[in-house]
Amino acid sequence: MWEALASVGRDGRSGGYRRHAWTAQDAALREWFAGEADRRGLDVVTDRAGNQWAWWGDPDADGPGLVIGSHLDSVPDGGAFDGPLGVVSAFAALDALRDRGFRPARPIAVAHFGDEEGARFGIACAGSRILTGALDADRARGLTDADGVTMAVAMTRAGHDAAHLGPDAETLKRVGTFVELHVEQGRGLADLDRPVAVGSGIRPHGRWRLDLPGEANHAGTTLLADRDDPMLALAAFVLAAREAAEEHDAVATCGKVRVEPNGVNAIPSHVTAWLDARGDDEERVRAMVADLAALAETYRGTVTEESWTDITAFPAGIATRLATLLDGAPVLATGAGHDAGILASAGVPTAMVFVRNPTGVSHSPAEHAETDDCHAGVRALAAVVEDLAR
Numbered sequence: 199m200w201e202a203l204a205s206v207g208r209d210g211r212s213g214g215y216r217r218h219a220w221t222a223q224d225a226a227l228r229e230w231f232a233g234e235a236d237r238r239g240l241d242v243v244t245d246r247a248g249n250q251w252a253w254w255g256d257p258d259a260d261g262p263g264l265v266i267g268s269h270l271d272s273v274p275d276g277g278a279f280d281g282p283l284g285v286v287s288a289f290a291a292l293d294a295l296r297d298r299g300f301r302p303a304r305p306i307a308v309a310h311f312g313d314e315e316g317a318r319f320g321i322a323c324a325g326s327r328i329l330t331g332a333l334d335a336d337r338a339r340g341l342t343d344a345d346g347v348t349m350a351v352a353m354t355r356a357g358h359d360a361a362h363l364g365p366d367a368e369t370l371k372r373v374g375t376f377v378e379l380h381v382e383q384g385r386g387l388a389d390l391d392r393p394v395a396v397g398s399g400i401r402p403h404g405r406w407r408l409d410l411p412g413e414a415n416h417a418g419t420t421l422l423a424d425r426d427d428p429m430l431a432l433a434a435f436v437l438a439a440r441e442a443a444e445e446h447d448a449v450a451t452c453g454k455v456r457v458e459p460n461g462v463n464a465i466p467s468h469v470t471a472w473l474d475a476r477g478d479d480e481e482r483v484r485a486m487v488a489d490l491a492a493l494a495e496t497y498r499g500t501v502t503e504e505s506w507t508d509i510t511a512f513p514a515g516i517a518t519r520l521a522t523l524l525d526g527a528p529v530l531a532t533g534a535g536h537d538a539g540i541l542a543s544a545g546v547p548t549a550m551v552f553v554r555n556p557t558g559v560s561h562s563p564a565e566h567a568e569t570d571d572c573h574a575g576v577r578a579l580a581a582v583v584e585d586l587a588r
Contacts, residue, residue: 199286202230207272214275214563219313219324220248220352227270231310234289238296240308245369247328248312248358254292255305262374263305264587266291266579269314269325269537276315277565279381283553283572285310287379291580302587304374311537318343318352320472321505322405326537330544331365339363344456370544375516375586378538379551379579381567385558386530393574395528396521397512397550400539402483403476404506408435408452410499414459414467428469429457431497438493439473446486448477449533473501476533480508510539516549523585524551524578534560551578 207215207223217223228250235242235252243251257263268284288308295302312325319341327333339350339360350360387395412428436452443450456470473490477483491501521527530552542548553567553575567575 199234199289200282203227203270203282203286204278206230209275212275212563215272215278216274217270217272217276218274218315218318219271220318220349220356220358224271224312225356228310231270231285235308238289238292243369244358245329246362246364246366247325248353248363249325249329249369250310250312251369251372252308252310253305254307255302257305257307257372261305261372263307263372264302264583265307265309265373265376266379266583267307267309267311268378268380269311271313271315271317273315273317273561275563276317276561277559277563279555279565279567280383280560281314281380283381283567283575284379287553287572287576287579290576291583294576294580295584300584302583304587305372306583306587307372309376314537316505319349320405322535323507323537323540324349326540328363329366329369330540332540332543335364370546373541373546376538376541376546376548377520377551377579377582377586378536378548379553379575380534380536381560381565382530382552382555383532383534383558383560384555387528387552387554388556388558390528392528393554393571394524394578395530395552396517396524397538397552398514398517398529398531399509399511400507400535401476401478401531401533402480402507402509403474403533403535404483404487405504406473406475406487407502407504408432408469408471408473408494408499409502410435410469410471410494410497412466412468415465417463417465420465425465427465428497428499429466431494431499432469432471434497435471435490435493435499439475439490442486442489443475445489446477446482448475448482448486450475450486450490472504507535507539508543510542512538512542512548512550516547519585520549520551520582523581527578549582551575551582
């Protein structure tokens, strides 16, 4: 399974992946998922938000069921493990259980959530947010990519009915418990010298759009004193974001910038940038963003919130149960967002299992997990499924 996914969306120069929502690469991933489900005799259903579910058993007659899985899309030039490890491991865990003759007392599904990274349309976990109603369907349809293509148009081109987009209560009713395996996006397990951990929750995080106006002009003939260059304001903002993060004991990144008209010999007329900010609690994150918004105002700029996810604590009882089951596995919080967090916020009992990342590097072609640790993750997930689906 891992080898079959290896070439899909891989960039030949960086070695990273560009698997964005509602593209040809996304279609190939969906086809792969459906093929793996079909080989196992699982029934594949696509919900109103475009997420795929491969069911072993009837969730309507015998549910609600136990769901495992993750996502398959990537950030620009992302790594191979973020998302796909969870989906591949879910299928592998089912194989291991079936080889042992396990027969669940409740239906089990492998889930593939669409557009988790939000790389194309800017909203992370879009598939699970639309499913649960956390993202309004009309807003989702109107989101645009860098080329001005709306999500509605992209979906329609990919064969999904954008008019049908919206919360899907019937699908959510089928989910009794959700467990997401994911490569750890930090060094917690490497420092503890353990192959797997159980997630305790997700720290609060959000995305904000920064708009800075300027005046287009000639780069060679305009005197410095006559320039209204928004790139200077952006530079000040980026440096201030780092300082504010340190001051508020949080993290902040400006990782995406759009410059107009984007010419080498032209002073920009407008700069748009995006701020990703996270921390241990909402108060410090919002205090940091407020400081940065005040700075932007001094440059006639604005800071607009595009998404926010509150702190998400997974049910302590499930986490404790799984940690005990997995030989006293450590319980770790994460600063990365996941579909598990969106489902947990919607009231679905949720847990996460992390697999060791030896360097902690993620959202990069250097992202990695050793094969033995991946196998340990599959064994752990199989044990979890066996326990929760008895």
